[in-house]
Amino acid sequence: MLYADLWGQADPLGAINTVLATLLRAIQTRAGRTPVTTVGALGVSVGMAAPSPLAAPADPAALLATQFAELRRLLPDEPVLLMLDEAQTLVRSSVGDAAMKAIRALFNSHPGAMLLLFTGSSKAQLTALVGDHSKTAFKLAAHIDFPLLGIGFVTFIAARIKTISQRDISVVDLDWAFSQLLHRPGEMVDFARFLVTEMSGADVRAALEVFKLRNQPDVSFQTQYAECTPLQQALLLEVASGAKLFAHDTRERLASFVGQAAAVPLASVHNTLAQLETKGLLAKRETRGHYEFEDEHLRNWIDRIARTARKKV
Numbered sequence: 001m002l003y004a005d006l007w008g009q010a011d012p013l014g015a016i017n018t019v020l021a022t023l024l025r026a027i028q029t030r031a032g033r034t035p036v037t038t039v040g041a042l043g044v045s046v047g048m049a050a051p052s053p054l055a056a057p058a059d060p061a062a063l064l065a066t067q068f069a070e071l072r073r074l075l076p077d078e079p080v081l082l083m084l085d086e087a088q089t090l091v092r093s094s095v096g097d098a099a100m101k102a103i104r105a106l107f108n109s110h111p112g113a114m115l116l117l118f119t120g121s122s123k124a125q126l127t128a129l130v131g132d133h134s135k136t137a138f139k140l141a142a143h144i145d146f147p148l149l150g151i152g153f154v155t156f157i158a159a160r161i162k163t164i165s166q167r168d169i170s171v172v173d174l175d176w177a178f179s180q181l182l183h184r185p186g187e188m189v190d191f192a193r194f195l196v197t198e199m200s201g202a203d204v205r206a207a208l209e210v211f212k213l214r215n216q217p218d219v220s221f222q223t224q225y226a227e228c229t230p231l232q233q234a235l236l237l238e239v240a241s242g243a244k245l246f247a248h249d250t251r252e253r254l255a256s257f258v259g260q261a262a263a264v265p266l267a268s269v270h271n272t273l274a275q276l277e278t279k280g281l282l283a284k285r286e287t288r289g290h291y292e293f294e295d296e297h298l299r300n301w302i303d304r305i306a307r308t309a310r311k312k313v
Helices: 012-028 060-074 085-089 094-109 123-131 151-165 171-180 183-195 204-215 219-226 230-241 248-258 265-280 296-312
Strands: 002-005 036-039 046-048 080-085 116-119 282-284 292-294
Touching: 002 012, 036 151, 036 183, 036 230, 046 080, 060 080, 060 094, 080 248, 085 094, 085 123, 085 296, 094 116, 116 282, 151 171, 171 204, 183 204, 183 282, 204 282, 230 248, 230 265, 230 292, 230 296, 265 282, 265 292, 292 296
Parallel strands: 002 080, 080 116
Antiparallel strands: 036 046, 282 292
16 A cells, blocks of 8 residues: 655655655565575575666656556556545645646556545545546545444443553543544544553543643644634634525624624625635535535534634623
């Protein structure tokens, strides 16, 4: 499997080439594939020749094609899974489109030898990546929502805690903690580790409060939300609740959020939504006038945490 995280990559094709080059190097330096140059007395020491480097084309797309062809030569019977994480970033720039063109050419050149898996934090943009006929990746993959982990995952965590620490933790309490962590599996695993190693005798709820104070899992969401204007914050709340953003009653609620008497004008709603798109917080859906969060975890945080905070004001 080839895995490349494209988040924040100014050169996504370069990142993919680097991952592929690393895999090739690992394969070529296996003992069974590396030429023996010298053998010491009684065979105790063996000198190994360094693998001959591939001639590297100057063009990154050509380099990708060359490296993949070499991988197929070395592993002719093994299909290659190329997993691109945060693949929605490929729709945002010309370099992303160039990378996607190189990947598509590779996919077409090696039918049956390459499997593609795109993952990311923006369902809207991932859908656009493969569902927009104007995009290079159109119909290159089907859109599938990963199922949310539920009680089965929490039960597994409880069992692991029992195995490691001999402590029985209520699945109900752990499920509550999972909900407070906005169903983020990685943070749930971190919390379970924290519970076992640092607060082995503590109540789950008390331990979670300490864990969140130390790790601040929501600090990025708090920062993103705090950096928005009051009208932007109000619109994020409306998007999170699934409201009709241009309806008169919605615009009246927006007005009350920002402390003005008359309903917020349609033009202001349009402009503010455009600003939130520029910030990378929202993305347009195919349905006119509908928007989605780029990060579903941010949507959950805003819907649960920020909304509760506003009600207390």
